[in-house]
Amino acid sequence: MALITPNRALIAFMLAVAMVPLFAAQFTVTLVNYIGLSALVALGLVLLTGIGGLTSFGQAAFVGLGAYTTAYLTTRHGISPWGTLIVGMAVTTAVSLALGFITLRLSGHFLPLGTIAWGISLYFLFGNMEVLGGHGGIDSIPPVDLFGLELGSSRAFFYVIWATLLAAIVTTRNMLDSREGRAMRSLRSMTMTEAMGINTLRYRMVLFMLAAQFACVSGWLYAHLQRFVNPTPFSLGHGIEYLFMAVLGGAGAVWGAVFGAGAVTFLKEWLQDLLPKLLGASGNFEMVVFGLLTIAVLHRARDGMWPILMRAFGNLAPQRAQTGSVEPALPLPRRDPQPHGSEVLQVVNVTKRFGGLVANDRMNLTVRAGEVMALIGPNGAGKSTLFNCISGVNPPSEGEIRFMGQRIDALGSREIARLGMSRSFQHVRLNADMTVLENAALGAHLRGRKNFVQSAWRLDREEERRLLWEAAHQLERCGLGEHLFDAAGSLPLGKQRIVEIARALCSDPTLLLLDEPAAGLRHLEKQALAELLSKLRGEGMAILLVEHDMDFVMSLADRVVVMEFGEHLAEGLPQEIQTNPKVLEAYLGGVEA
Amino acid sequence: MRCDGTAAPRTPAGIGVNASIALILVQDGVTNGAIYALLSLALVLVFAVTRVIFIPQGEFVAYGALSMAAVTAGFLPPTMWLVVTLGIAVALVDSVAALREGAAARLPMIILKNAVLPVLALLAVRYLPLKTLAYPLQIAVALLFVVPLGPQIYRLAFQPVAEATVLLLLIVSVAVHFVLLGLGLYFFGAEGGRTPAFTDGGFNLGASYIQFQTLWIVGIAAVLIAGLALFFEHSIYGKALRATAINRTGARLMGISADLAGKLCFTLAALVGAFSGILIAPITTIYYDTGFLIGLKGFVGAIVGGLASYPLAAAGAILVGLLESYSSFYASAYKEVIVFTLIIPVLLWRSLTTHQVDDEEH
Structure with a gap:
């Protein structure tokens, strides 16, 4: 054990400060007052x-x-x-x-x-x-x-x-x-x-x-x-x-x-x-x-x-984050599950323009509860743009998006998240300085109520335990149990993507949007991810994913939508898509030309 | 500039203000407004190209005015030592950078340009009979030892963090302001300075007297603004600056050096600031710390233009000038309060009409 611990250093400092008025000259007292x-x-x-x-x-x-x-x-x-x-x-x-x-x-x-x-x-x-x-x-x-x-x-x-x-x-x-x-x-x-x-x-x-x-x-x-x-x-x-x-x-x-x-x-x-x-x-x-x-x-x-x-001074810095273990707590209440097969998301004739550029042109797709829908297409086809339209990050120029029957195309990403949609990002967006656990717990934000005054006076501890327990649980599920207290920025990029998935899961979503979740993962990690997604599907979650790894997509997805130049090119079961001549042309360049 | 008496405002005592007072107020307001307009243009330029909110702009006004005061009194501008020191510092920093890149061949040029040139200029000016020099040459001498501070400051304080957030650049900017303010007191002392007018006297226009200096200020400001417009429209450097302002990365890919663009617009800002100082020194006493408030009023103008639009910024600056002259007449104690409170409704309007921006992707 180190002789100097953060707490001991703090107590020593406070004692030293407390001595000032007793022993120091008036000038020093005044100075230390001003410092305070x-x-x-x-x-x-x-x-x-x-x-x-x-x-x-x-x-x-x-x-x-x-x-x-x-x-x-x-x-x-x-x-x-x-x-x-x-x-x-x-x-x-x-x-x-x-x-x-x-x-x-x-x-x-x-x-x-x-x-x-x-x-x-x-x-x-x-x-x-x-x-x-x-x-x-x-x-x-x-x-x-x-x-x-x-x-x-x-x-x-x-x-x-x-x-x-x-x-x-x-x-x-x-x-x-x-x-x-x-x-x-x-x-x-x-x-x-x-x-x-x-x-x-x-x-x-x-x-x-x-x-x-x-x-x-x-x-x-x-x-x-x-x-x-x-x-x-x-x-x-x-x-x-x-x-x-x-x-x-x-x-x-x-x-x-x-x-x-x-x-x-x-x-x-x-x-x-x-x-x-x-x-x-x-x-x-x-x-x-x-x-x-x-x-x-x-x-x-x-x-x-x-x-x-x-x-x-040899790492005296008081640790802001907890180290060690997460205390078990009551699970957080969950949303009512949607019946298997019910349509959760409907995208109808969605068009997105950036000035003169039409990034999405009358796109249509639906996602049902308990299915994995894959959105594929060559680079620049407009997949991430469509994701941003659906999740409200960058709302569509025209068209209709319904989530569980409600129009959401005019809502901001915050309101949409509240309705039960959660997403990951193509370019990982984690807080690199926070621990993996804290990053995941951010996803559970909407499931807590206590405000900053209550947390300042530690009146939030019961709720906090439940939030962290949920975050730890989702991270365990995603295979990140050993990284809970690592700084998120210290993980390899593939694992950071998984942290994003765990963070999304912490919000207990009805629909999960994943933007290239398998990029940067090794073979075994991809298998584990596929297993996790199948399990979530089994629990009734609706999943929409953008992915370039065709083995991963074709073995996991229930249905596939193909985009090219912002347009809907084809839709169907994985086997149908694999043999669709239009899709082959889009990916491999004109076969018959 | 005619103002009809019927619309004249009334004093709190209820006495109608006659046309001549209104005309004096307008004259004052437009004169100061022209200066604020020049400054606000420079501020918009610097922000658009480098994302630096250039708080020290006002110190250039004070340095320009007080250097001019020194030159007309027959002394060398005290800022010359700063120009020489910073020149040597720039030479050092650039030399180290060149050596790291293995480009030792560039060293002689770097040292010559940054360190030797200011010393030579200093030696040359030393033997000039400053006090009896022609007025335009006195201006040139004053500018010679203030304007180079612009690119030097960019090189030393901003270029190393050019890619940082607007926030960090702003804090650096405020730190530079602190340094220049402290040095200003050292160089020029606490006493103010005033310089002779470009042309003494004035003429009567109807009931009021118009100083020639006022015409000089408004005229030169108009010429400078037009000159800047021509520079941006037609010169290759102006186009490079515009390209950098629109898209830094894209401009760099086209071979436009962001460092050069930064230095160039800091040079322009320093020139505009120092020259503004020389323009107003004949009509107002300038102290080492006067520049800050003048610069900030240019800012209020620039903020009216959203830190983006040149014509709106200039119009905003004239508005600030008028507001200031009228409030100094009606409520002189609250002049500054009124002027700086102007930005509240402007910001409110902007805030209600602008979408949120993600600072992450600056």
């Missing part, structure tokens, strides 16, 4: 940037919102700081949701641009509103009162700040290690995540809102620590500095935020002292250094300094 406040904001940016693939330069404005709300309400209206905290968070929720509503539907760079504008506007607003004291600010903010104990000194307040930060870190880690967290961690791959029935817009909103809340709480703490606020610390420049903390520390890990905040705060203090002496001139030289450091980190170590530090 900044780390809270940076933690929000870790969620937004590292997890969600979004970013914000306007976090300082949210800090200001929290600080000014409490400063104004406590001094002018005599409301207790605890009441103003709630008001501040409510205001922050409203503002962040409004900003998110405006920018998050657009491509990713509009949120940061929107936050720049928001950061500047709010800064000038603080400085120009007379009720907020203008550039002079507001003073005489009362201290926080905790169970009759007045926390007036910065040494006493120290514990409030660090306890808040610790609580934020623990709840954030809990949240990320849950059904909702898996969805958040998959947001960068929007097409796949939506196809799992996950509303990506909602999760981006939640992440932005949470990041804003962390900043707001940090502002509230700041106001009651300083007992004075003015606009300066809430400028856009400070917003950018928070982002540098997250990026330099490592936006992929919650502790990266703490490390980044600590490193930047100490470095700034040191550089502000050192550089002017060194250069013999006054100026904001630390800005230049932070800018250059950030560029260097983004060039050389995009995950920031924290992972490098962890490797240097």
Whole structure:
């Protein structure tokens, strides 16, 4: 056993922090207080940037919102700081949701641009509103009162700040290690995540809102620590500095935020002292250094300094995912099965145009419960396009698609997934950093109910066990039982395809769409896959697959549809297709010509 | 630019604003708007070709204006040391890359072009009587030591991560802004700079007085915009940039170097930025950090155009200029708030009319 374990390192760190107010000089206490406040904001940016693939330069404005709300309400209206905290968070929720509503539907760079504008506007607003004291600010903010104990000194307040930060870190880690967290961690791959029935817009909103809340709480703490606020610390420049903390520390890990905040705060203090002496001139030289450091980190170590530090200290990084075993749990409820032979999917005269190109031209096909339907055709025949039409990834230009009797050609992939259709992708779309188990569990997303607040406080554990048990069960079925805790990106490509199938199965689908599932598999693996699919068919599942391996298709499929140039070329039993002259011509080039 | 008195807005006190004030506001707004339009065009260009949201654009405005102020006062632009340093850095980075590819024969050219040339330029300019030089030559000297920063910054900060996500490029962009802002304070100090006008004086038009500099700004902006249009339509480099903007991979397959396209559009952006600075320095005092807000207003214009349309961006920029001049008259304390809040309805409208985009396949 290693002498240093993640938990022991954490406890040692926390003890060291707890000692600071008892023994350190006032200057150090103040500095460590500021680190705690900044780390809270940076933690929000870790969620937004590292997890969600979004970013914000306007976090300082949210800090200001929290600080000014409490400063104004406590001094002018005599409301207790605890009441103003709630008001501040409510205001922050409203503002962040409004900003998110405006920018998050657009491509990713509009949120940061929107936050720049928001950061500047709010800064000038603080400085120009007379009720907020203008550039002079507001003073005489009362201290926080905790169970009759007045926390007036910065040494006493120290514990409030660090306890808040610790609580934020623990709840954030809990949240990320849950059904909702898996969805958040998959947001960068929007097409796949939506196809799992996950509303990506909602999760981006939640992440932005949470990041804003962390900043707001940090502002509230700041106001009651300083007992004075003015606009300066809430400028856009400070917003950018928070982002540098997250990026330099490592936006992929919650502790990266703490490390980044600590490193930047100490470095700034040191550089502000050192550089002017060194250069013999006054100026904001630390800005230049932070800018250059950030560029260097983004060039050389995009995950920031924290992972490098962890490797240097021999793998201390706290494991986010569980290792070891999956606890048995009650199986999840299942959908009502469709009667064998009933028509599950009807594609009627579907046409898909991309500008002038007709990728699908009046395609027709049906799939029944308890059968494997194979869709074959030469490369470029339009098979994947048809898959995208059916699954709602890229809806058809014309025609009708019915799934269990319901029109779905105008629905998005999310709604279609909810109805009981699940798919794999031709180009594997897994979250390479999550474990195989977590990737599969993403497929079961719609079978859980608990939200991010419940998971942050670990009120989701029963449901979580059932989801993971289901994922483990489906992975076992697919022959991946020994890889549950491997990073999905570490598997060979063929096995990654099987993970996609297991993920699709986790949603308990009525219809399974598989895009080239056997590509990259070895002979024995193909046999195992064929057995699995036959078994699923026996259970009444409808399966539509695109595949180029003819031995695999002909031995497994009940019926085959052939496409060429986007059109329906032939349809029938495997034996009929194998001898169909039109099909032979399409595949082998004109036999009789 | 005629404005009839009947439609004149009213002040909060209820006094009708006469035509001459309205005309002054329009003149102000169009002048600033022309500058914002130039900047927004450069921003759209840089974004379309490299996917970089070029936040440091404003620093080029400040560098251009303050270098011009230095030259007209008889000093060498302090940015020359940065040009020389970055030139040497580019030479080093390019040499290492050439050696790795086993193309040692390219070394002399790389060193000559990037490191020796700036030093030679520096030596040549040193002995010029800057203060008494003709005005156009003073402009040339000021530009000579600001514009090369554009391609140098592209080479050092952006080219190594050219394939990264828009988000990462944006963070790099903000980091570059920080660096240039900090250096700006070091080079130029906290005091602002102002330069002599291209042509002093002005003339009376009806009830109002129009400065010649205003005409210069609007005229030159129009000429530059037309020049850029001609460049894109007719020159081979302009066509290469357009091709890269439409499809990077496709353009590369046609033999258009993405690196060259990147450097070229950063050069254009730096030129447009620095020249904008030189244009407005006679009418506004420019400080080392003024450029940032000016650049961001160009952004608001560019966002109106969805970061994609040149004419819409230019129109948006003029709108920003007008909004700014009117709000500085009616609610000067809230001028910036009003201007930056403009993007909220624009974004809202865009958000309601645009489909979601998968960032994965940028």
